[in-house]
Every structure is written in structure tokens, then in C-alpha cells.
Amino acid sequence: MKLAKLALLSLCLVAAGQMTPAEAALSVFACEPEWGALATELGGNKVDVYVATTAKQDPHQIQARPSLIARVRSADLVACTGAELEVGWMPVVFRQSGNAKVQPGGPGYFAAADYVRLLEVPNRLDRADGDVHAAGNPHIQTSPKNIRLVAVALGKKLATLDPPNAAFYAERQKAFLQKWDEASAKRDAKAASLKGVNIVAQHRFWIYMMDWLGMKEGLTIEPKPGVPPGSAHIAELIESIPKQGAKMILFTSYEDARAADTIGERTKIPAVMLPATVGGSAAATDLIALYDDIVNRLLAGLGGHAGARS
């Protein structure tokens, strides 16, 4: 009797919940905004993209929220960074979602990090070294070169999952890559003066960007990955930054600016906020705009300007 009542209540709740939109061919769950933006570029109106996080959120530290479980439940494709970036939340989301096809290893799972060469693969794994990732540094979206590699792979994935629209995806991919290469050439020419520039980073977040632009990271505000700096470490940084000749301090759209600002003020170099991903700044509305904005902000930083914080 009571069981029946509860079941009835549950059914009412189901009816009250909105059903997922069915008009798009593929329902895509993107762990981070960059993969959501890329899926939209490559899939157009054939994909319905849900983005699990924003550029204001640290992808290391996301809660396995009920909404994420509900979205993964109905997803045809889960596109994440991989390389253990989402290890603190996605395993629970996967296990609770009851969606077999998108589990890691399944046909509907896509890890972007599988398609790029990861840097900073640690030679030793010890939590005394901070929040280290065994697979390498997972912040691959800081270089447009990686986005290009992932775009090729993701385009293929969409076509595999949705064969009737394979030609559509191939067409969009071709157009996207052409647009991408043109924008990249223009941007790289503009960014030439950033080569060899020495910077200080809040977290070891920008290493793929350093590789792309030929920049150098001398010092890091975090004494170890994921460990907030103490006052002694900040004092040490203030002393060593001028010696290293660093031109600016970089932090991301989801990091607190206070440590970077304090150090910037004391060392007379600008603390520059760079968008971590699409949506991380007012200008970073899509992937091309994201890297254009990053280069613009770096050039402004090189000229001594901290730039906008949004």
C-alpha cells in the first residue's frame, strides 16, 4: 500500500521532469566548455550540447551534482579532457548514471587528451608532490594546436556515432579546420614578439600555451600543484621574480587574483588574467576568439598592462 503510494509519487515526479530535447541527432555531454564549443562547431544543429562546467570553475574540483548524473544518463557522447582531470567527479557521475554506452572505454566516451602529446608526464608519483596527474599535464586546451588535433578526432567520433550525418560532419570539420588554420596563421604572426618571454604562473596551467608561443615559465605561485602558497613562499617569489626577468604573472579565470595581485604590485609587473576556456572572458565567446583574446592579453601584459579581469 505504502509502496504503491511511493511508486505513484515517483511516477508523478518523472512526469514533472522535462524530457530531454529529441530533435538533435546526438546528445553531447561536454565536461568542459572547450569541448562543448568544439562539438557545436563540428556538429552544428545535429548535436544538442550540454556543458557541465563553466570557465569560472576549476575542473579539478567539481561536485558530482545530480544534474550531471541526469544529463549523462541520456547522453550519446560524453566528451571530456581525460588524463585524470575529472577523476574527482566523473567516476561517480558515470557509475550513477546507468548509461553503459558512454562509460570510459565505451563507444560514446571521448577523451581529448588521448589525441594530443601530453607534457610533464611525471617520473615519480607521490602525493607529497601535490596534485600530480599520472598521465601528464591535463590542461591541453591552452594551445590551439591541441584543439586542431582534437577537432580531427572529435569529427570522426561524431560521424561514427551518427553515420547518416557523416557527410554533414565531414563538411563542417573541413570548413572549421580551414577557418581555424587561417585564424591561427594570423594570430601566430601577431604573437611573434611573445617568443622567449618569461612569465610566472599561478598553477602549472599554461604549459601547452608556452610550448605554442615559445614562452618560458620560470616560477609558479603554487609551491606544488594544487597547494595554495604560504606567505614565506610569496616573499621568496617577490625576491626571485626580478632576478628571473619575468614579464608578467598569469592566472586563470577561475583562480583567485589576490596572490597574483600582491606579487604583481610588489614586483611591478602586471598580473594578467587569461581566460581558462571559452567563456572565461567577455571576448572569449568561441574557440577562435578565446586564443585571439589570450594573445591580445599577453601582448598587453608585455606592454605592462594588466588588462581586464573579465
Add this chain to the structure above:
Amino acid sequence: MRYQFTQRVTLPAAAACIMAAAPAGAQDLQSVRREIQEMRQLYDSRLAQMKADYETRIKDMEQRLKSAEDATAVATDKAVAAQQTAAQAAQAGPADAAIGTSKNSDNAFNPAISAVLDGKFGVFSTNPNTYKIPGFMLGDETSPGKRGIALGESEIGLSANVDQALYGNVTLSFSSENTVSVEEAFLQTTALPYGLKVKAGRFFSDIGYLNNQHAHTWDFADTALPYRAMLNTQYDDDGVQLKWVAPTTTFVEIGSEVFRGDAFPAAGAKNAGLGSYTAFTHVGGDINDSSSYRTGLSWLHTEARNRVNGPDTFTGRDNLFILDGVYKWAPDGNPVERNLKLQGEFFYRREAGDLNGMTFGGDHQLGWYAQAVYQFMPDWRVGVRYDGVSASQLNSSFAGTVLDSRGTTPQRESIMADYSTSEFGRFRIQYNHDESRPKTDHQALLQYTISLGAHGAHSY
């Protein structure tokens, strides 16, 4: 190179030819001598120039050789790194990365291993060994703690995908008295269609919000009073669970469980070992980027045969209803700097049966708690909690038994502060103003919780 070699040969050869071709006259001889002189000067100067030229070229080449050597060293490093990456990739799984190795890979399939260690220092103004909650029959894990320094519960957990269809997990718990118990040991399906999942083995029931959470994830050093009074801290039994997640954008989950009925509040595995059953639903979602919620309604039916608590024995049944809710907030949904968690549950239980041979019809019991935990800066949190239970007054023949509520409303207020060295280490201090017994108990607890090895993602 070849050009220089030719030049070196041609210069003296040309001089010899000129000498041989010279006419024999005296004047001519003079002019020939002058010519030879000039030739020799030219030869010497060219030779000196060449020498200098050679020296710079050799220096240049030496430099090139050195940089080539450096590059080789870097390339070797890179090759080593690439090999390591390939080895890791091979371990991680993609078939195309694995190049036929004859190495024994049994250990590569080891499950994820984790250990959670917990220790406490407790100060109690009233002896914790005589702990009772008037009006409630308690289980055996309801002690508020120990005085002084004591090891808490240590856990060892192993988990892994069993194969393409199953996931397995075992958690062993070691008490400070050196007893070992199987806290959880279950398999769970991973490949059923339509959002269905089946779990079987021993596990924490999914009723309520806190019931299935391991002690090391609690926001306070002890659990809330309704869980302590009515569920022996957590309902953990041998059973089977079926759960379904609805294909909606709002999270809706419905589940049901059947348990053996051996764990408090059940006892004696009635109904041929199918003594307890549950039904529950959870609904949740995002309110905006900054906040999210989950709420739930659960029902637990248990049957008890000869459940013993001190001198009292109970045979009968319990129906427990739990309403739970949790709300989480962080600025822009980024909990790193600051975040807030509000949580509360309400318990309603009817207990009927026979205590020491005396029958009673319907004992209403209520339980509640509400708590707030706020992280005000990275690694630092503070929390407050209010919890209580109450039991209806039974007739005078139950006076002096565990079900005699003595007209009290057991309740407690707690405050806590904790500091985390990382997500793997936490130190906590807590004060309880505990009125769950007629005499107020002032409790202070210091606690550490650390986890080693694989550390699974936490549920919401």
C-alpha cells in the same frame, strides 16, 4: 671542402708551370724572379688567409658538433620519455598503443586500493560507556566515542571493474578493538540498458542522504542523532538493490532494496532471510551556476526478532520514513575558495510489537537534524548542527525499559571547525552540547582523517 682541396693543389702547381714556361734571358730572368717573388708573396698571403679561414671553419664545426651532441642527448631524453609514455599508454589500455610485450601484466589489473585512517581525542563530561537515549532501543555502534586518545575506524577499500558488465567494491573496517568487519562488499552492474542498475551483496542502503556515506566523508566527527537512534548510525545489510535513473534533465532516481534483515533495526533475518525492504526516490538539479540541490523521500521497513538492548528484548516491526534535502552553493559554482552546504533530514518512525512480552501498538518516534557547513577560505571550514529525536510516551508498564522516554526530548547542538592539508588529510575540532541524555554532556572531539592510495570521487 672539395673546392678548398683543389685550390691548395692548384696554387703551387701554377707556380711550377709559370717557372717552367719562363724564357731564359737575363732581363727576363729578373722579371721572372720578380714574378716569382710576387707569386710567392701572393702564395704566402693566400696560405695565411686560408689558415685563418680554416681555423674559423674548424671552430664553427666544433660548435656544430657540440650542439648536435646536445640535441642527441635531448632526443634520447625525449625517446625515453616517449617510451615511458608508451608504456603508460599500454598500461592504460588503448590496444593500438600496446606493442606485444611478454611481461606478466597480472599486477596491472590490480583493483584501486585505498585506506582511510581515523583517530580521535575525546573529552566527555558524562561517561560515554553508559550512553543511552531515553525512549529508543539502540544498536551496538551508538557510543558517542571514547575518552582520551583512541584510534577510530580504519578502512581498507578495494574496487575495480570486474569485467565489461560489472563493478565490484569491498570495504573492510577495522575497529580500535582489533575486530574486523565487512562494511561493504558488493557488485554493481554497469551495462544494463534504460538507466537501470542492480547492486548485490552487502552495502549501505540508499535511504536518506547520509545513510550511504562513509564515516570519513561526514562533515562532523559523529553522525546525527536520528541516524544514531534509529539506524545504529547507518543501515548496512546484505541485500539486493534495483535503481533507475529517469531520462529527464532534472535528476530523478527511483530505487528499491530487499535486505536479509540481520542488521539493526532489523534482527533475526525474518521472512526466510528477506526481513527488510526499502523504497526511495531522489530528485535534484541545478538552481543556477552557483547552486544545486537534491531532495529525497525514503521508506524502510524492518522486522526484528529478539532484538536485544541491555536487559530488553524486542520482537516486532518498524516503518521509517525519511525526508532529506541538501543544498550547495559556491560563488560561480567554484568551491575552491568558498562554499556552503546546507543539509537536513526529518525522520518519522512507527514501531510496534512486543517488548519483554508486553505488546504495544504504535510508538511514534521523530528525529531531525539541520546543519550548515561553510568553507570561508581554502582548506578551512566551520559548521553548526542541531539535531534531536523524540519518542511518544508509552503506558506506565513500559516505565524503566529502553522505550521509556521519561518525558525528555533528546537533542544536541554542535559546532565544528576543520582544516584540510589537502583533499586527503583533514584535522577537525568539534564541540557537542549533548542533551540526548537527561544529564547534559559537554563533549570535545579532536579528529584526524587521512586517506592513502586511490581516493574515489565523492558522491554529491
